Amino acid sequence: MDIVQAKDVFTPTKPARIAFVERDAVNDKLVNSLTTPGKQIVVYGHTGTGKTTLLVNKLMQLYGRHITTRCMKGLKFEQLLLDAFDQLAPYYTAERQNSAKTSRALDLGASYELLQAKINASTSTDASEKQARLLPPQLTAQALGRFLGAQRACWVLEDFHKIEEAEKAKLSQLMKVFMDLSDDYPELKIIALGAVDTARQVVDYDREMRNRVAEIHVSLMTEQEITAIIAKGEQALNVKFSPEIKRLVARHSNGLASVCHHLCLNMCHAAGVTQTVDGQPMALTSDHCEQAVKTYVDEASDSIKGAFDKALRQRRKTQYANAPLILEALSALNEGGAARADILRRIQRREPKYPEANLKYLLPKLCTPEYGGVLRYDSNSGLYSFADPIYRAYALAQYHRETVPSRTEFEAFEQTLLRLLTERVKVERARDLTIMFHRTPRRT
Numbered sequence: 373m374d375i376v377q378a379k380d381v382f383t384p385t386k387p388a389r390i391a392f393v394e395r396d397a398v399n400d401k402l403v404n405s406l407t408t409p410g411k412q413i414v415v416y417g418h419t420g421t422g423k424t425t426l427l428v429n430k431l432m433q434l435y436g437r438h439i440t441t442r443c444m445k446g447l448k449f450e451q452l453l454l455d456a457f458d459q460l461a462p463y464y465t466a467e468r469q470n471s472a473k474t475s476r477a478l479d480l481g482a483s484y485e486l487l488q489a490k491i492n493a494s495t496s497t498d499a500s501e502k503q504a505r506l507l508p509p510q511l512t513a514q515a516l517g518r519f520l521g522a523q524r525a526c527w528v529l530e531d532f533h534k535i536e537e538a539e540k541a542k543l544s545q546l547m548k549v550f551m552d553l554s555d556d557y558p559e560l561k562i563i564a565l566g567a568v569d570t571a572r573q574v575v576d577y578d579r580e581m582r583n584r585v586a587e588i589h590v591s592l593m594t595e596q597e598i599t600a601i602i603a604k605g606e607q608a609l610n611v612k613f614s615p616e617i618k619r620l621v622a623r624h625s626n627g628l629a630s631v632c633h634h635l636c637l638n639m640c641h642a643a644g645v646t647q648t649v650d651g652q653p654m655a656l657t658s659d660h661c662e663q664a665v666k667t668y669v670d671e672a673s674d675s676i677k678g679a680f681d682k683a684l685r686q687r688r689k690t691q692y693a694n695a696p697l698i699l700e701a702l703s704a705l706n707e708g709g710a711a712r713a714d715i716l717r718r719i720q721r722r723e724p725k726y727p728e729a730n731l732k733y734l735l736p737k738l739c740t741p742e743y744g745g746v747l748r749y750d751s752n753s754g755l756y757s758f759a760d761p762i763y764r765a766y767a768l769a770q771y772h773r774e775t776v777p778s779r780t781e782f783e784a785f786e787q788t789l790l791r792l793l794t795e796r797v798k799v800e801r802a803r804d805l806t807i808m809f810h811r812t813p814r815r816t
């Protein structure tokens with residue numbers, strides 16, 4: 373049995389490899405698009421659904437080379453081109469040292485170096501002492517396409533939704549150029565990833581390109597897929613989770629694999645498993661599970677509190693306490709999410725005159741970072757739900773402490789989570805009160 377590290381098996385914060393499970397729903401489409409010359413690809417879906425992981429694993433299985441550019445707010449299209457150009461340097465350097473070359477490769481290699489020298493020479497220093505690198509006119513879309521294509525590489529643009537609209541339009545043009553170059557360079561393609569609801573929010577391309585751009589939606593993971601992650605982990609580490617624990621973790625993860633990885637890694641730590649166990653499989657018990665949940669809550673509590681503070685902040689004077697009403701209502705409804713009409717009905721049980729307009733306004737807001745991103749909206753099902761299962765548990769702890777434990781199907785695991793979160797909420801309330809009482813008026 374191969375000895376592997378627990379942190380390389382359960383990977384809450386990086387792409388899974390050892391515990392990677394195939395996503396049947398998108399696999400064929402992605403494989404087809406990757407192997408079709410000239411096909412450009414847009415991968416979209418909520419944060420944490422597994423876009424990066426899926427792509428990284430598929431590229432490893434199917435593709436020779438790829439380069440990845442991570443997009444950030446404010447990044448200009450020219451900087452993206454330069455970044456891709458820079459990342460090709462090691463390949464061209466390696467090629468120069470290799471004597472067996474075709475004349476086309478020789479020409480390209482020479483022009484790569486020429487451009488590289490130009491870019492380095494044109495580095496300008498502006499007043500703020502920030503070094504801005506200028507894109508030379510020779511580094512056109514065609515040129516970059518040839519440089520990438522000759523290395524049989526594709527170009528992955530991570531988090532492309534963060535780029536501004538005006539800059540995005542240029543990517544659509546670039547995709548077109550890459551399509552046209554695919555005769556000469558069959559591997560050349562762009563893969564843009566975005567944490568958004570539709571492919572068009574990632575790249576708004578022309579109608580005529582429609583058939584040549586694959587839109588691949590990565591949805592939340594199913595409970596079976598999450599269970600498969602645990603099973604892979606068991607095998608790699610020679611440990612055994614009880615069926616009960618598996619079921620609870622899979623259910624509680626609510627489609628987010630990172631929650632599953634987190635809990636499983638914490639359980640391994642609680643049991644002292646840092647790598648593959650020698651001999652008989654090690655059984656992980658409900659005690660380990662409880663400890664794991666405790667660590668998970670401890671680690672997450674600051675960020676949960678931060679997110680809720682943003683969500684609940686009173687931004688202007690209103691008749692209703694809108695955000696608390698919404699969060700309370702949603703947490704009482706099905707954990708898979710609820711439609712706006714259901715949330716409205718639930719709120720109106722308490723506030724019969726509650727206007728739908730308030731809901732229409734605030735629900736989408738609660739999905740944005742400014743409001744802590746506590747909710748997510750799934751345009752396929754039309755349902756709103758908590759963005760992370762732990763947010764739902766936190767809301768339950770805040771608003772439904774008395775009613776919830778009496779729910780018949782309520783399970784030990786969730787109770788632990790709730791108990792821990794309830795303790796947190798109490799501590800925070802006490803702290804907030806202390807701060808309020810001790811706050812002395814500022815002297816002017």
Ligand SMILES: Nc1ncnc2c1ncn2[C@@H]1O[C@H](COP(=O)(O)OP(=O)(O)O)[C@@H](O)[C@H]1O
Pocket residue numbers: 383384385386387388391392393394395417418419420421422423424425426601628629630633
């Ligand atoms: N197919 C998969 N198999 C196992 N774990 C996965 C899979 N897809 C995602 N994960 C895990 O889920 C988490 C989020 O995945 P990530 O690829 O970063 O999502 P996204 O790029 O959509 O935000 C990571 O912890 C990753 O290890």
Ligand SMILES: [Mg+2]
Pocket residue numbers: 423424425
């Ligand atoms: Mg990602």
